[in-house]
Amino acid sequence: MVTVHSGSRAVPSALSPLPLDAWLLDLTAAAVSLPNTASPDLLGDGLARLELIALHFPKFNDGRAYSQARLLRGRMGYRGELRATGDVLRDQLPFMLRCGFDSFEKADPPFGEAVRAAATLFSVVYQPAEDNRVPAAELRRLATAGAMAAAAAVSLG
Amino acid sequence: MAKNLRGTHQIVTANRLSDGVVVFFTRSGDWSPDFNDAVVADDPAAAETLLPRARGAATATVEPYLVAVELVDGAPVPVSMRERIRVGGLTFPVLAAGASRYA
Amino acid sequence: MPDSYFYRYDAHDRALVAERVAQFRDQVARRLSGDLTEEQFKPLRLTNGLYLQLHAYMLRVAIPYGTLTSGQLRALAGIARRFDRGYGHFTTRQNLQFNWIRLEDAPDILEALAAVDMHAMQTSGNCIRNVTADHFAGAAGDEVEDPRIWAEIVRQWSTLHPEFSFLPRKFKIAVTGSPRDRAAVRVHDIGLRLHRDPAGAVGFEVIVGGGLGRTPMIGKTLRDFLPREDLLAYLEATLRVYNRYGRRDNLYKARIKILVHEIGAERMRGEVDAEFHALRGTALRLPDEVIDAIARQFAAPALAARPARSEDVERLRARDRAFARWLAANVTPHRVPGYAIVTAALKQLGAPPGDASATQMDAVADLADRHSSGEVRVSHEQNLILPWVPLDDLQALWRALDALGFADPVAGRIGDIVACPGLDYCALANARSIPLAQRLSLRFGDAARQQEIGELKVRISGCINACGHHHVGHIGILGVDRNGTELYQISLGGDPEAGSTAIGEILGPALTEERTIEAIEAMVDLYLATRVAGERFVDTYRRLGADPYKEKVYGHRA
Numbered sequence: 001m002v003t004v005h006s007g008s009r010a011v012p013s014a015l016s017p018l019p020l021d022a023w024l025l026d027l028t029a030a031a032v033s034l035p036n037t038a039s040p041d042l043l044g045d046g047l048a049r050l051e052l053i054a055l056h057f058p059k060f061n062d063g064r065a066y067s068q069a070r071l072l073r074g075r076m077g078y079r080g081e082l083r084a085t086g087d088v089l090r091d092q093l094p095f096m097l098r099c100g101f102d103s104f105e106k107a108d109p110p111f112g113e114a115v116r117a118a119a120t121l122f123s124v125v126y127q128p129a130e131d132n133r134v135p136a137a138e139l140r141r142l143a144t145a146g147a148m149a150a151a152a153a154v155s156l157g
Numbered sequence: 158m159a160k161n162l163r164g165t166h167q168i169v170t171a172n173r174l175s176d177g178v179v180v181f182f183t184r185s186g187d188w189s190p191d192f193n194d195a196v197v198a199d200d201p202a203a204a205e206t207l208l209p210r211a212r213g214a215a216t217a218t219v220e221p222y223l224v225a226v227e228l229v230d231g232a233p234v235p236v237s238m239r240e241r242i243r244v245g246g247l248t249f250p251v252l253a254a255g256a257s258r259y260a
Numbered sequence: 261m262p263d264s265y266f267y268r269y270d271a272h273d274r275a276l277v278a279e280r281v282a283q284f285r286d287q288v289a290r291r292l293s294g295d296l297t298e299e300q301f302k303p304l305r306l307t308n309g310l311y312l313q314l315h316a317y318m319l320r321v322a323i324p325y326g327t328l329t330s331g332q333l334r335a336l337a338g339i340a341r342r343f344d345r346g347y348g349h350f351t352t353r354q355n356l357q358f359n360w361i362r363l364e365d366a367p368d369i370l371e372a373l374a375a376v377d378m379h380a381m382q383t384s385g386n387c388i389r390n391v392t393a394d395h396f397a398g399a400a401g402d403e404v405e406d407p408r409i410w411a412e413i414v415r416q417w418s419t420l421h422p423e424f425s426f427l428p429r430k431f432k433i434a435v436t437g438s439p440r441d442r443a444a445v446r447v448h449d450i451g452l453r454l455h456r457d458p459a460g461a462v463g464f465e466v467i468v469g470g471g472l473g474r475t476p477m478i479g480k481t482l483r484d485f486l487p488r489e490d491l492l493a494y495l496e497a498t499l500r501v502y503n504r505y506g507r508r509d510n511l512y513k514a515r516i517k518i519l520v521h522e523i524g525a526e527r528m529r530g531e532v533d534a535e536f537h538a539l540r541g542t543a544l545r546l547p548d549e550v551i552d553a554i555a556r557q558f559a560a561p562a563l564a565a566r567p568a569r570s571e572d573v574e575r576l577r578a579r580d581r582a583f584a585r586w587l588a589a590n591v592t593p594h595r596v597p598g599y600a601i602v603t604a605a606l607k608q609l610g611a612p613p614g615d616a617s618a619t620q621m622d623a624v625a626d627l628a629d630r631h632s633s634g635e636v637r638v639s640h641e642q643n644l645i646l647p648w649v650p651l652d653d654l655q656a657l658w659r660a661l662d663a664l665g666f667a668d669p670v671a672g673r674i675g676d677i678v679a680c681p682g683l684d685y686c687a688l689a690n691a692r693s694i695p696l697a698q699r700l701s702l703r704f705g706d707a708a709r710q711q712e713i714g715e716l717k718v719r720i721s722g723c724i725n726a727c728g729h730h731h732v733g734h735i736g737i738l739g740v741d742r743n744g745t746e747l748y749q750i751s752l753g754g755d756p757e758a759g760s761t762a763i764g765e766i767l768g769p770a771l772t773e774e775r776t777i778e779a780i781e782a783m784v785d786l787y788l789a790t791r792v793a794g795e796r797f798v799d800t801y802r803r804l805g806a807d808p809y810k811e812k813v814y815g816h817r818a
């Protein structure tokens with residue numbers, strides 16, 4: 001029994017994603033499953049109609065879908081549901097959330113609290129990704145700029 | 158990585174999960190850090206049943222595997238250098254010959 | 261912590277490392293309780309630097325760009341004493357390995373490291389590994405800019421990178437700022453060489469797809485000049501191309517060098533450029549103030565002005581042959597007049613290369629405080645470096661290092677053998693490395709003979725993974741296993757330096773340990789008999805070709 005867990009999304013979609021080949025024949029379907037060897041570019045104009053894209057991890061250590069996720073979110077502007085399927089392990093969730101996944105398929109035992117915990121496991125990030133968190137370098141730059149502005153205000157005052 | 162070389166006699170070894178110490182599967186179905194406790198399967202058929210038994214008792218060990226041994230004066234000695242090193246430890250003094258004064 | 265002259269953690273860095281330790285503590289507990297299988301746990305422990313070797317767990321600690329404060333070195337000594345058997349092994353990749361670790365202790369060790377702003381993250385696994393750099397950075401006179409600034413920027417960007425933590429294979433990045441390239445940038449997955457364009461701006465030559473291991477290759481230059489601000493965008497583009505298209509069907513073909521080789525440098529450049537153009541100018545752009553803020557932390561210590569020549573040193577040099585030899589081998593000129601860079605050679609006669617006891621580490625830390633502004637470096641040749649030594653301190657430092665066994669005048673010589681742990685420790689090994697290194701060191705122990713032989717890099721790996729970098733040794737030695745017998749395959753003519761990088765050529769069939777030592781002796785004799793003035797061992801080999809060496813080693817077999 002596979003359970004779908006929601007990340008930032010309120011309720012995961014109940015649609016069942018079509019395999020890519022089938023979807024390419026029926027571009028009106030709103031859910032597709034993309035093998036991790038396929039380029040997200042294949043979705044073409046159909047992307048705008050999609051509500052759910054499932055990306056696959058055949059083995060937890062096959063990380064191609066992380067790049068697919070970032071391209072879909074960051075490059076192609078996809079805002080629908082992005083689901084991780086296959087060998088999805090609890091300890092990968094922080095990475096998946098940062099790459100823009102917002103729902104997760106998991107067989108027995110289900111994740112329970114793990115998805116929520118994954119979002120706050122690390123309070124610091126070092127690189128921009130698809131979750132709009134501000135990297136440490138940028139926080140430092142803003143803090144310095146803020147301090148300088150404050151110093152300037154003091155010296156003006 | 159030549160873990161294992163062919164041989165008629167086999168033992169099962171693993172590393173202990175908690176600290177990585179080398180352990181051997183014993184006659185009583187347990188694990189011991191003492192090589193002398195290792196149970197020796199003396200033909201391939203016995204080895205084939207020994208490994209699953211050891212795996213079944215492997216909750217606190219990591220990845221048990223078979224090791225070929227030969228009998229020298231009745232006592233088992235691993236065939237491969239790798240396994241001899243696992244049994245006997247480092248083959249050189251940890252510090253240089255004249256270095257004890259620095260240690 | 262006391263002053264340091266390189267990057268210091270702030271609250272962000274400390275929080276991240278602490279959270280990472282907490283995460284690993286939880287993972288270890290889940291493994292010990294049986295919640296995680298070994299298969300699930302293994303990648304988690306590996307990305308925290310924890311291997312299971314022959315006799316115990318091994319923890320590989322990152323020493324980013326090889327730079328340590330004396331306090332950090334003392335903390336490493338403390339860990340060796342408390343959690344290990346009182347020693348550690350400095351590796352060819354600016355890491356320190358503890359060999360006798362208990363899984364149960366690993367979270368406490370990581371916490372002890374975090375207390376001195378260190379970690380073991382990403383020292384294993386298929387992710388971006390510890391970034392390495394020139395061990396003389398900041399102190400050598402020949403560099404365009406301190407490469408550690410860039411290694412630190414890359415360290416941060418690569419730490420827990422969400423997209424690149426499950427790459428096809430491990431990924432190693434090295435940075436050099438010097439034309440002499442002490443970081444071997446052409447044999448890394450990505451090598452970055454700082455240089456100036458004709459207008460004087462500083463940027464990078466980006467070299468991709470070099471590496472050692474089973475299929476040694478020299479990297480291809482994908483960019484001659486990459487502006488500094490674009491570094492992270494270009495790295496992200498390269499890694500993305502690799503993550504998407506690198507082979508995952510065959511462990512031995514999964515490194516980026518195979519991808520570059522199979523699709524060709526031209527197509528690789530095209531793919532990376534396409535991605536780079538989309539990423540350039542995004543949040544990955546490095547504004548000057550971010551670069552400068554990091555660069556400021558690498559400001560050299562304030563060194564008092566000193567005479568460029570020390571009369572004390574010159575007097576002793578003239579009087580004491582041992583001191584003169586040590587100066588010639590282990591002391592390197594400094595960017596600042598009146599100072600020197602000193603190599604503390606962890607190559608004591610007959611000792612395992614790169615090993616240091618806790619007592620020795622503590623003592624070197626004290627010497628760093630007294631003579632080197634409290635800073636120590638770790639070199640790719642498995643030595644420790646004191647980068648800020650006043651010339652007038654050399655005599656005292658020499659005596660103190662000698663008392664530790666670290667003043668053998670071997671740096672760059674035949675006694676400066678580089679060796680991986682080999683079959684005595686390593687679960688992947690085919691043959692032992694350390695006993696061979698020890699015997700070679702004793703055979704060529706005579707300091708006068710070493711000086712006569714001059715520069716000769718001997719590098720030993722216990723298997724084709726090439727942790728001992730044997731491919732780039734002037735004499736490389738690879739341990740192989742033939743039906744249970746350890747044999748050693750010799751290669752000649754390797755060279756790690758950027759201008760002349762070369763992969764050594766295999767001399768002939770593998771030999772026993774005994775015959776390997778004899779072969780090296782014979783080849784050294786051949787070199788001494790045939791060299792012309794100024795030639796190093798490797799130069800003579802290049803001039804003569806392999807035949808005379810083959811003849812010497814295999815020709816007169818009884």
Ligand code: SF4
Binds near residue numbers: 689690721
């Ligand atoms: S080269 Fe091989 S034997 Fe040596 S440390 Fe690396 S993996 Fe182990």
